[in-house]
Amino acid sequence: MNTILSTIYKDYPVKPYISPNRDMEAWLLNPKPVPKRNMELLENNLLAGDIILLWRINFGTFTTETWFPKYFEYTYGIDAPIEKLVEKGYAIIETAFYSLDHLNATMKKNILKKKGVTGVSKMKASDLNQALHDHFSEEELTNCFSIRGYKLTPKGKQALKDHQAIIERHPKKNL
Structure with a gap:
């Protein structure tokens, strides 16, 4: 198996x-390798997939509980390394107050009720947000x-x- 992969990705x-969970036998029946251009290092050791992940974060809906689409692995050859992007200063994990947008009204009400x-x-x-600010540190x-949101830093926005x-060639859903 490693020999086949080494041949496919040799250059x-x-x-x-x-x-490790990929069904390699099924994939090898009709292999679609990650495009080589997606595996070329950009400055600061970023890959095209990292840029797409930053783009997704920039929508303001990406959280610590967001499911990572398989295209990060199959199209961009990455394991959606969001922690790496945080460590390198491209994104931050938002505080609880900044993450309130990711809670629905019922959840916010329950938090307030528990506080009395x-x-x-x-x-x-x-x-509800104002009440949370008034009653909680x-x-x-x-x-x-x-749940916490992610937010781009100025460095992430610049990237x-x-x-x-890279963003322009990424397939977009029809609106």
Whole structure:
């Protein structure tokens, strides 16, 4: 198996990630290798897949609980290394208060009720965040839910700007 993969990817500057859970026998029946251009290192040891991951983060909907599409492995040859992008300063994990957008109104109401806040059931969605700010410190709120959003840093935004061609060739869903 490794010999076949070595042959397929022999001229690649970086070898693509292949999940240990991939059904290699099925894949080898009709192999579609990761495009070589997606495995060429950009500055700061980034790959095209890293740029696509930054692009996804920039939408503001990417969280610590987001499922990673298989195209990161099959098209970009990466294991969606979001931690690496955080470590290198391209993205940050948002605080609990900044991550409130990822909770629905029911979840926010439950957090407030557990704290003993009254009148929660009559609150509008816009009032819930203010109530959370009024009754919780960042430290207290951190312990109430685990989901966190990711946000690009200026360095991450610059990497996106510098590599628009990668984003432009990425397939987009029809709107």
